[in-house]
Amino acid sequence: xxxxxxxxxxxxxxxxxxxxxxxxxxxxxxxxxxxxxxxxxxxxxxxxxxxxxxxxxxxxxxxxxxxxxxxxxxxxxxxxxxxxxxxxxxxxxxxxxxxxxxxxxxxxxxxxxxxxxxxxxxxxxxxxxxxxxxxxxxxxxxxxxxxxxxxxxxxxxxxxxxxxxxxxxxxxxxxxxxxxxxxxxxxxxxxxxxxxxxxxxxxxxxxxxxxxxxxxxxxxxxxxxxxxxxxxxxxxxxxxxxxxxxxxxxxxxxxxxxxxxxxxxxxxxxxxxxxxxxxxxxxxxxxxxxxxxxxxxxxxxxxxxxxxxxxxxxxxxxxxxxxxxxxxxxxxxxxxxxxxxxxxxxxxxxxxxxxxxxxxxxxxxxxxxxxxxxxxxxxxxxx
Amino acid sequence: xxxxxxxxxxxxxxxxxxxxxxxxxxxxxxxxxxxxxxxxxxxxxxxxxxxxxxxxxxxxxxxxxxxxxxxxxxxxxxxxxxxxxxxxxxxxxxxxxxxxxxxxxxxxxxxxxxxxxxxxxxxxxxxxxxxxxxxxxxxxxxxxxxxxxxxxxxxxxxxxxxxxxxxxxxxxxxxxxxxxxxxxxxxxxxxxxxxxxxxxxxxxxxxxxxxxxxxxxxxxxxxx
Ligand SMILES: Nc1ncnc2c1ncn2[C@@H]1O[C@H](COP(=O)(O)OP(=O)(O)O)[C@@H](O)[C@H]1O
Ligand SMILES: [Mg+2]
Numbered sequence: 001x002x003x004x005x006x007x008x009x010x011x012x013x014x015x016x017x018x019x020x021x022x023x024x025x026x027x028x029x030x031x032x033x034x035x036x037x038x039x040x041x042x043x044x045x046x047x048x049x050x051x052x053x054x055x056x057x058x059x060x061x062x063x064x065x066x067x068x069x070x071x072x073x074x075x076x077x078x079x080x081x082x083x084x085x086x087x088x089x090x091x092x093x094x095x096x097x098x099x100x101x102x103x104x105x106x107x108x109x110x111x112x113x114x115x116x117x118x119x120x121x122x123x124x125x126x127x128x129x130x131x132x133x134x135x136x137x138x139x140x141x142x143x144x145x146x147x148x149x150x151x152x153x154x155x156x157x158x159x160x161x162x163x164x165x166x167x168x169x170x171x172x173x174x175x176x177x178x179x180x181x182x183x184x185x186x187x188x189x190x191x192x193x194x195x196x197x198x199x200x201x202x203x204x205x206x207x208x209x210x211x212x213x214x215x216x217x218x219x220x221x222x223x224x225x226x227x228x229x230x231x232x233x234x235x236x237x238x239x240x241x242x243x244x245x246x247x248x249x250x251x252x253x254x255x256x257x258x259x260x261x262x263x264x265x266x267x268x269x270x271x272x273x274x275x276x277x278x279x280x281x282x283x284x285x286x287x288x289x290x291x292x293x294x295x296x297x298x299x300x301x302x303x304x305x306x307x308x309x310x311x312x313x314x315x316x317x318x319x320x321x322x323x324x325x326x327x328x329x330x331x332x333x334x335x336x337x338x339x340x341x342x343x344x345x346x347x348x349x350x351x352x353x354x355x356x357x358x359x360x361x362x363x364x365x366x367x368x369x370x371x372x373x374x375x376x377x378x379x380x381x382x383x
Numbered sequence: 384x385x386x387x388x389x390x391x392x393x394x395x396x397x398x399x400x401x402x403x404x405x406x407x408x409x410x411x412x413x414x415x416x417x418x419x420x421x422x423x424x425x426x427x428x429x430x431x432x433x434x435x436x437x438x439x440x441x442x443x444x445x446x447x448x449x450x451x452x453x454x455x456x457x458x459x460x461x462x463x464x465x466x467x468x469x470x471x472x473x474x475x476x477x478x479x480x481x482x483x484x485x486x487x488x489x490x491x492x493x494x495x496x497x498x499x500x501x502x503x504x505x506x507x508x509x510x511x512x513x514x515x516x517x518x519x520x521x522x523x524x525x526x527x528x529x530x531x532x533x534x535x536x537x538x539x540x541x542x543x544x545x546x547x548x549x550x551x552x553x554x555x556x557x558x559x560x561x562x563x564x565x566x567x568x569x570x571x572x573x574x575x576x577x578x579x580x581x582x583x584x585x586x587x588x589x590x591x592x593x594x595x596x597x598x599x600x601x602x603x604x605x606x607x
Contacts, residue, residue, distance in 0.1 A: 001487045001503075003494055013482045271520040291441060292539065293467025293490035376441040377433075380474065 007305035014278065021274040025359055028263025029318025029352050030325065035256045036351060037326050039249055040343025045183050055128045055210035057218050057225060059084065062234040075205040084209060087225050089217035094125035095206035097196050101167055115223065117188035120196030128210045131184055136161035136176030144195050147172040150186035151179040168199045202362060260355050264362065271363025275307050279371045284370045286371050287379025300372035307364025309359060315356030390579050391415035391438055396447035398433055405600040407433040409602030420580045422593035424579040429559060431583045432551055436581030438471045438581065439549045452546050454585065454607060456537050467495040473550040477532040479524040486511065486520040496543060514568060530561035541576065548573065550582040554589065557599045
């Protein structure tokens, strides 16, 4: 039997105590892995929101404050759509009307309260809103009974192409289902602009104008041109929006690190306790190891190794529980599942194992040192 | 007296515990010849174990001189190397590691040697056969009888080819019949392997088996 095998075997001598220590550390690792997968997923999603579609600039009404998703109140006369089109640097524009309707009947409970985001748009300019490919067909402009739905929305409402949904007392046929990768978009639906304007008494009014700039134009320059020409309008860019989301994510990142630190401390204390108990119980045995010629360094290495074995087992357990947990929560809750595609980036798992390894070293060092410094005669006299 | 060389030479060795309050060894003078079987007797607390621990370099003396197998134990830095190469301990309690098999227990001292896993296995097996436990190598020590455990401990003591076996009341925890078997085994191995055997015992008849009997009292050698 090798020294390494001995180190692997020893933690299983007191299964209850070792299991408790493993559970303690595994909880921390689970949290680290789960948070890492979720924030990682949100980051990817934010990036695809950024990349999605072509519109770099969103025009909103001045004074309407933030980038209001379908607040409905921010309304711009749709004549601006053609006006802005004429400005230099602008390649294309489209006016969109965003409203939050009540969730259609038969929708999943997870939707209730949130409402259902519907966007009215010119169907030929869907790509400006980030919708590039549709499974099925897109709605026809002017059609009063056609709608396309995001993948998440369709899942949540349990609809496929050809099904109907009732909105504003009218039946709409789902002609297509799209996926943009942006969780906000994919939870909503699009229909013909004038239809939505009629239904919501918003004739000639849009909530935003999406602006695509020329390939050689500068986003800031075009934004400034729009605001300078029409002081009553305001602009926001996809980058600025993503920046706000990233701010939130970096806060979660910091929180994840704080939790990792907490896991190191709590787990470390648990490991120190477990290993001190183990050394204490094996005092005589350590005396014998010294009597048969083991060097202090070998005893130190054994105890430290046992500690690392414990924490690495905890890392494996914690990682598995984290992955299974995240996947389970996402699959039981489709609305959340549609928002987050968990990330499996290697750095999440590296972090988890790094933390576990660190806890193993920190927790094992002192007990290992104590064991290595035991006086052999005292250790052998120990009852 | 024969003309074999001394393997153990001790001059005026002193060792005290509890900051000098307990004088465990109070000026020991002793010479033991290579290959001898020496028995140490004396009342409890007289310093027998302490003397054995000094010879086995488990602890250092406070004063005096002690030379074992050519090593000056008052000065040598690396005592673990010395123990690994020269000494085999047999304690009253077998002190086997409960979660390891009999064979693995015997392999333990070989970790500090250059032996490969295969060599370790072969050497341990050879010794276990010689103490008549060849059929129990895969067993857990907790499943063995007291006598069998002590035989495993003897195999462990011999595994690194030590020049000296130090046995501290090896039969103290056994019934007399089992104890006799252990004693005969130790004596037999001592003869076969030409190893020096120093054994602490309470039983006069056990001591009679030895080449020499040394009586210790209050940390000194009282008589031979
Ligand atoms: N590590 C120690 N710490 C304190 N006292 C000790 C220690 N080892 C031995 N002693 C004391 O030294 C004396 C001799 O002990 P020991 O050599 O074990 O005697 P024996 O083996 O003859 O019974 C005893 O009084 C014992 O209590
Ligand atoms: Mg004793």
